[in-house]
Amino acid sequence: MLAEAVVHIVDDDPVVLESIGLLIMSVDLPYRTYSSAADFLAANQGGINNGCLILDVRMPGMGGLELQDFLNTAKLEIPIIFISGHSDIPIAVRAMKHGAIEFLQKPFAQDDLLDAVNNAFAMNRQRQEEASASEDIDGKLKLLSPRELEISHLLVEGLSAKEIGKRLSISPRTVEYHRKNVLEKTNLRSVVSLAGLIAQAGDEFRS
Incomplete structure (x- = not known):
């Protein structure tokens, strides 16, 4: 303050x-x-x-x-x-x-x-x-695990669960599980909203 x-x-x-x-x-x-x-x-x-x-x-x-x-x-x-x-x-x-x-x-x-x-x-x-708004945004993304943050970026790029799974060598079902956790932790309803959140975040979350 x-x-x-x-x-x-x-x-x-x-x-x-x-x-x-x-x-x-x-x-x-x-x-x-x-x-x-x-x-x-x-x-x-x-x-x-x-x-x-x-x-x-x-x-x-x-x-x-x-x-x-x-x-x-x-x-x-x-x-x-x-x-x-x-x-x-x-x-x-x-x-x-x-x-x-x-x-x-x-x-x-x-x-x-x-x-x-x-x-x-x-x-x-x-x-x-x-x-304050910036701190709130970064605070939400800090709740994500490294894997969840990685998947968040791939989702924002427009990759499907199948494409992400292939790139990370995990199943599409696991990708969907992480996607659900990401949206719950950030209190968002869609990947579009997630994209907006990341776009406003600090540099450490946008790379």
């Missing part, structure tokens, strides 16, 4: 940190503030909490774009909302190409920032639902 959704705010200007913090607090969302990218990384060494990151572009030391690159390289997924006091289209384009969900120029409308935060939280919910 994902951790509590938190709005992380990184900016070297304490006035900006306070004003955004008050805005986020006004809509009853938890938030944390950091005066530098280094402080943010130090405080989240165990992983980034579910939520979003409001990130200033230009800061002493590691800037916002560099922090974005670091998070991407480390495969730490968190929606990023950039804020900047400079109108720099190339920087905005770069940030969006690297996965930012919004780029707001200071001073920005409060509603625009709150809309971006809401979009980020919606993305997190969708990601959680997709992850």
